Amino acid sequence: MASAAMQEEQVKLLGFWFSPFVRRVEWALKFKGIEYEYVEEDLTNKSSLLLTSNPVHKTVPVLLHNGNPIVESLVIIEYIDENWKQNPILPQDPHERAKARFWANFIEQKITEAARTALLTQGEQQEKVVKELKEAMEVLEGEAAAKLNDKTLFFGGKNGLGYVDIVLGWICNWAEVIEEVGGFKVLDPQKQPHIHKWMANFVEEPLIKPTLLPKEKMVVYFQMVRQAYLGLAAKK
Amino acid sequence: MAAISLQTATMAEEVKLFGTWASPFSRRIEVALKLKGVQFEYIEENLSNKSPALLEYNPVHKKIPVLVHNGKPVAESLVILEYIDETWKHNPILPTDPYEKAIARFWAKYIDDKLWPAATKVLVSKGEEQKGVTEEIQEQLKTLESELKGKKFFGGESLGFVDIAANIIVFLLVAQEALGLMEILTEEQFPVLHEWYQRLVDDAVFKECVPPRERHLGFFKVRFGSSTASK
Numbered sequence: 088m089a090s091a092a093m094q095e096e097q098v099k100l101l102g103f104w105f106s107p108f109v110r111r112v113e114w115a116l117k118f119k120g121i122e123y124e125y126v127e128e129d130l131t132n133k134s135s136l137l138l139t140s141n142p143v144h145k146t147v148p149v150l151l152h153n154g155n156p157i158v159e160s161l162v163i164i165e166y167i168d169e170n171w172k173q174n175p176i177l178p179q180d181p182h183e184r185a186k187a188r189f190w191a192n193f194i195e196q197k198i199t200e201a202a203r204t205a206l207l208t209q210g211e212q213q214e215k216v217v218k219e220l221k222e223a224m225e226v227l228e229g230e231a232a233a234k235l236n237d238k239t240l241f242f243g244g245k246n247g248l249g250y251v252d253i254v255l256g257w258i259c260n261w262a263e264v265i266e267e268v269g270g271f272k273v274l275d276p277q278k279q280p281h282i283h284k285w286m287a288n289f290v291e292e293p294l295i296k297p298t299l300l301p302k303e304k305m306v307v308y309f310q311m312v313r314q315a316y317l318g319l320a321a322k323k
Numbered sequence: 324m325a326a327i328s329l330q331t332a333t334m335a336e337e338v339k340l341f342g343t344w345a346s347p348f349s350r351r352i353e354v355a356l357k358l359k360g361v362q363f364e365y366i367e368e369n370l371s372n373k374s375p376a377l378l379e380y381n382p383v384h385k386k387i388p389v390l391v392h393n394g395k396p397v398a399e400s401l402v403i404l405e406y407i408d409e410t411w412k413h414n415p416i417l418p419t420d421p422y423e424k425a426i427a428r429f430w431a432k433y434i435d436d437k438l439w440p441a442a443t444k445v446l447v448s449k450g451e452e453q454k455g456v457t458e459e460i461q462e463q464l465k466t467l468e469s470e471l472k473g474k475k476f477f478g479g480e481s482l483g484f485v486d487i488a489a490n491i492i493v494f495l496l497v498a499q500e501a502l503g504l505m506e507i508l509t510e511e512q513f514p515v516l517h518e519w520y521q522r523l524v525d526d527a528v529f530k531e532c533v534p535p536r537e538r539h540l541g542f543f544k545v546r547f548g549s550s551t552a553s554k
Binding site: 143152155157158159161162163165166169170181182184185188189192193226 | 429
């Protein structure tokens with residue numbers, strides 16, 4: 088009986104080792120205790136499985152559940168939360184859910200996107216985006232100051248880790264990489280003490296700690312990506 | 324006793340929507356509330372003179388739409404749609420199956436992340452750039468059309484989350500007409516999408532939530548008219 092049920096739950100994740108969007112999905116799967124097969128994709132030689140599973144965007148992460156593909160990291164995390172009911176990631180109350188989604192969108196549009204653009208640009212273009220990133224970090228710090236304290240370490244509240252933590256978590260492994268490669272600050276511990284403290288707690292979480300990659304490995308990779316983008320931009 | 328519980332029931336459902344008449348994002352919320360038969364108070368905002376209430380309810384973005392339910396605010400149109408669906412469970416907007424729901428969310432996100440920026444760009448760009456963006460929009464419409472695959476609506480038999488999000492297309496077509504732009508959605512190029520579009524604008528609820536046509540055409544002419552030189 089048990090093995091039949093287990094056979095039904097075929098979960099595969101297509102990813103790149105350096106992708107923060109893939110890592111989020113892994114955190115969500117691990118948070119729920121879901122067994123999955125991880126498949127490392129080659130960015131320069133994408134598998135036919137990837138291309139048929141995500142024909143619109145042709146990128147990772149892709150979650151395949153019993154052969155059905157789900158794409159876009161935030162969509163995947165909500166799918167995981169709704170399909171496997173243990174250890175809820177989003178709150179139960181509709182208003183709390185709406186607030187969690189609001190902050191996840193804020194992080195994605197104002198912080199993740201800005202950091203990514205700043206990593207791939209220079210000069211005035213980079214300066215403009217870095218300024219926007221700083222402003223967004225200040226807004227997030229305000230929310231962190233309001234929500235987090237000695238008893239409430241994470242945005243998930245009394246449940247511990249939650250949706251917003253999983254969505255923001257990339258900052259813990261990638262911020263220092265981006266700072267070194269891009270030559271700008273993502274986080275200022277003086278100006279964002281609550282976020283800084285949240286990061287220190289996040290990286291110590293038992294399910295997060297083993298997933299963190301050494302900075303040096305990522306710096307090498309993202310240096311290459313930045314040079315490639317700047318090179319392309321110069322040709323235009 | 325009965326009188327008190329009736330009063331409590333009406334007191335429990337205080338719903339306000341802060342919006343603007345020409346915003347597709349604001350109109351999305353009207354569609355959802357009307358589909359569910361939810362009574363609400365509509366507050367028209369003046370975006371060049373935002374009300375203290377709006378600034379208090381959406382301090383982060385200071386934007387409409389904002390839904391306020393029993394004093395608690397919800398912002399961001401797709402977030403509001405999900406909130407409405409989870410709070411008033413009859414006439415569902417999203418599918419109940421998690422996989423179908425994920426697909427709906429994917430397409431709504433596609434519309435907001437890809438179609439919306441392209442749509443705003445096409446209104447302010449000129450000449451070759453405008454032509455390029457128009458082609459980009461047509462590629463996106465082609466992609467969306469393939470998702471319809473023989474269904475009446477993206478939501479199936481009745482209009483749902485993705486159809487509501489796709490109201491951007493309706494607004495884009497009014498803008499196209501107002502500014503005399505190159506035709507974006509023709510029956511020849513997009514037969515399936517064209518039929519869907521006709522169903523959408525004929526839908527009893529949806530058509531109540533579209534800005535009045537003449538006023539809307541005038542809005543685009545005033546706002547974007549001077550910047551077009553597509554001919």
